[in-house]
Amino acid sequence: MSKEFEIAVFHGDGIGPEIMAPTLRLLDGLSGAYRFAWRDCPAGAASYLDCGSDLPEASLETARRADAILLSALGDPAVRYPDGTEMTPQIDIRIALDLYAGVRPVRIVPGMRTPLALPEGKVVDFVLVRESTEGLFHTQGKGTVTADMAEETLRLTRRTTEKVCRFSFDLARARKAEGHRGRVTSVDKANVFRAFAFWREIFDGVARDYPDLTADHAYVDAMALWFVLKPWDWDVMVTENMFGDILSDLGAGLMGGLGMAPSADIGDDHAVFQPCHGSAPDIAGQGIANPFAMILSAGMMLDWLGRRHAVPEMIADAARVQAAVDGCLAAGETTGDLGGTLDTEGAADAVIARL
Numbered sequence: 508m509s510k511e512f513e514i515a516v517f518h519g520d521g522i523g524p525e526i527m528a529p530t531l532r533l534l535d536g537l538s539g540a541y542r543f544a545w546r547d548c549p550a551g552a553a554s555y556l557d558c559g560s561d562l563p564e565a566s567l568e569t570a571r572r573a574d575a576i577l578l579s580a581l582g583d584p585a586v587r588y589p590d591g592t593e594m595t596p597q598i599d600i601r602i603a604l605d606l607y608a609g610v611r612p613v614r615i616v617p618g619m620r621t622p623l624a625l626p627e628g629k630v631v632d633f634v635l636v637r638e639s640t641e642g643l644f645h646t647q648g649k650g651t652v653t654a655d656m657a658e659e660t661l662r663l664t665r666r667t668t669e670k671v672c673r674f675s676f677d678l679a680r681a682r683k684a685e686g687h688r689g690r691v692t693s694v695d696k697a698n699v700f701r702a703f704a705f706w707r708e709i710f711d712g713v714a715r716d717y718p719d720l721t722a723d724h725a726y727v728d729a730m731a732l733w734f735v736l737k738p739w740d741w742d743v744m745v746t747e748n749m750f751g752d753i754l755s756d757l758g759a760g761l762m763g764g765l766g767m768a769p770s771a772d773i774g775d776d777h778a779v780f781q782p783c784h785g786s787a788p789d790i791a792g793q794g795i796a797n798p799f800a801m802i803l804s805a806g807m808m809l810d811w812l813g814r815r816h817a818v819p820e821m822i823a824d825a826a827r828v829q830a831a832v833d834g835c836l837a838a839g840e841t842t843g844d845l846g847g848t849l850d851t852e853g854a855a856d857a858v859i860a861r862l
Contacts, residue, residue: 512812513544515570519579520551521786522796522851527579529855530801533828536859537809540820546573550596551786552583562596567603574816575808576600576779579801580786592648597781601639606772606779607667608674609637609751610807613738613758613768618836620763620845623738632687633741634678635758637751638663638671639772644748663702663747665709672713674773675745679720687742690721694730694746694754706747731757759783766797766844769804771811780808794850797842799832802858806832831861 516531518524534543548566555561561581570576582594600606615621615631625631645662652658675691683689693710695703707724714722725733727750733740734757746754759768765784772779782800790796806828813821834840840857841847849857 509539510541510816510818511544512541512574512816513546513572514808515548515566515573515576516545517548517550517566517570517576517578517581517781519581519786520553520583521580521788521791523551523579523581523786525791525794525796525851526782526798526801527577529798529852529859530577530805533802533855533859533862534805534809536862537824538820541818551581552586552594555586555594561594562599567600570600570779571604571777573777575812576777577805577808578779578781580782580784582786583788585788590648595647597779598644598647600779601772604774604777604779605640606774606777607638607640607671608773609639609748609755610678610771610773611635611637611751611755611758611768611783612770612807613761615738615762616833616836618833618839619767621761622763623735623761625739629739631738631761633738633758634682634743635751635755636671636675636678636743636745637755638667638746638748639751640748641667642748642750644752661700661702661747661749663706665705668706668709669713670775672710672745673716675743676713676717676720676722679743680717682742683720688721689719690723690742691717692730692741692744693722693724694727694744694750695724696727696750697724698726703747710745727754730754734758734761755783764797764844766800766842767803769800769807771804771807773811778808778811780804780811794852795843796851797844798851798855799835799841799845799858802828802855803832827862828858831858834861 643661646660650659679691697703697707759765768783806825809821810825
């Protein structure tokens, strides 16, 4: 008998519903060893205009009860709070469910329109782990602003920093078993800020529990440079929230754009899977949005669920999804942003055909 998983689905704003629909169709067509029950969750700008909340309590409770959360792009720059800030319900979900580990894989595969000229034999395949609940986002929406100054507070706690570092070492150990370097790099600014000296001390303490792995440090400004000059050197990196926010977009740039950038935000009991890109309202409804980041995020969900619930068919299907997208890139079966001629549905169909 196949196992059923309840998935909270946030269809999103702008291009969100356009990339979510074919992703759900792809997932429904996978292995008979499991099946999904989709639970729709209103949120975002459309929800705010409809009912006055960008994250209704009912949607958050559905997400809390679900086995996993699949989230498309949320928000619209044209719909803002009265104070002028944009709506970010995805951040509210991370904090409410304590999703402290933001996982941002960066892979360059044949056919990808990378701006880099890779030396022969060099392979770019690393994971940036972003602490997603603290850091400089701590006072989001609650910072101090006067006529003469503005102030936000960076906050790091020992509990969360230790958890995200341990998550990163566990990830590196799993990757080492698959042939990767077994290296974890802490990205910080410990030469200037006491908070990051605190971070580094915790990282080094966790590292002692993983003698089979290599642990080292890098300053964030240097890492931004090395992302471009030698991205093949890295395996797993762990960093603070704001640094991770910036570096993950740089990583997406190495892959040719945000349309190729999947992500997960993972905690002890819950996980959200979503593309890194925004809702792109300027192209909504045109059928030209790239669905690959959404599809790859769904693949990450399969892998997480399969490992968490010991369903090897899900782990295998996650690898198949990634291989199918890689095959489409190599064959030029892509949307226009990647140089192809397919529309959103056509690009998703190409992935499904390879599955």
